[in-house]
Amino acid sequence: MSSGGLAISAAQRAALSRWLDHLRALKGAAENTLAAYGRDVGQFLDFLSQHHGGQEGLAALTALGQPDLRAFMAAMRDREISPRSMARKLSAVKNFLAFVADQEGTDATAALSARGPKFQRKLPRPLAEEAARDIIQVVGDQAREDWIAARDMAIVTLLYGSGLRISEALGLTGAAHPLPEMLRITGKGGKERLVPTLPAAQHAVARYATLCPMDLHKDAPLFRGARGGPLNPRLVQKVMEQARLQMGLPATATPHALRHSFATHLLAAGGDLRAIQELLGHASLSTTQAYTAVDAARLMEVYEKAHPRA
Structure with a gap:
């Protein structure tokens, strides 16, 4: 996990382990996803040990603010990490910090308000x-x-x-x-x-x-x-x-x-967006929307039918 020779403290390492166990048990995260989260947060903790000049405990995590997260992102940019990967890393770090704050009874609002880099999301291209x-x-x-x-x-x-x-x-x-x-x-x-x-x-x-x-x-x-x-x-x-x-x-x-095509063609034929979400196994409706290539007017039509106004 460490890349700069400064080991992550035992307290922070234990917190990382508890967070991953939490995601595994309550969120049903896949093992590959957990491994990626572990690497991202481990990289962040290693950065902090170098940035602050030595090992730190959990109290240091609860005291982090936007400047610390901005410094981490700047370090990632120097390593030519893509905006998409950086956004993923920041999301994992925020989730971890929120977990630690909840466990320690502190407020992580300052750190969680840091914004990640913007990037153009590549939408899938279904076949005709x-x-x-x-x-x-x-x-x-x-x-x-x-x-x-x-x-x-x-x-x-x-x-x-x-x-x-x-x-x-x-x-x-x-x-x-x-x-x-x-x-x-x-x-x-x-x-x-x-x-x-x-x-x-x-x-x-x-x-x-x-x-x-x-x-x-x-x-x-x-x-x-x-x-x-x-x-x-x-x-x-x-x-x-x-x-x-x-x-x-x-x-x-x-x-x-072909999976994208299944969703797009089903929606174009009048399928309900939430039903398609269930068929695809998506946790979020926004993910299902990204899977479809139906124009905005068609999406609004389906939305209005699913959620009629009083």
Whole structure:
């Protein structure tokens, strides 16, 4: 955690550990997320030890103000940390400081009022409806073996038809075959949700299962690699890359773009924004809005229907 030779104090290290345990237990944060938070806050605490000239306890954290956080951000800028990464680091630090203040019964308002850098959020680019449908067929034309072609088609059909992440689709086991009308998915942070499956997805998975030369028993991965092991997500990305080159689509036409397309096309067809939020497994409605590429007028129309004025 330390990068400058000045160790973080035992009290601060213990507070960091308690905060991560809190996020793990009460917020359901994924382990990769927790690891990133731990690095960000550890970097901040290490900076403070250097900035203030030595180890400090929890009292020093509760006495921090905007100048301390601005100094940290300046140090990050000197290391050419991007505005997006800096904003993420500052968010983690603020969350940690709020936790410490709550534990210590102090007020962290001064430090929490520090503003992070502005950056242009990159919105996802969904495929056009026709392109999304066509790319499924094109993906099926890439493989030399019928069962592999059927596998790839089944996966991309699930990504577009049910809005699954690659990890969620590849996390399915043989117990998901035959594909039910409602599929229970375990998403980020171990959160479960139910997503409907289209007849096209049910047929695609059934065709793959019929052609697959492996025994798809209920406890093993549903989608297999050529040697029988779990399918590497990189292979799905590669298949999509080949298909988009053949179709002349931009580099943004990735497997994850199919999930964006699912949300955008569903909303454009009149779907409720909050229902789509549930289907995608988003904790925040604002995240769902970022997943859609519907114009502002359409968003307002959906909003007005969902929240009629008295």
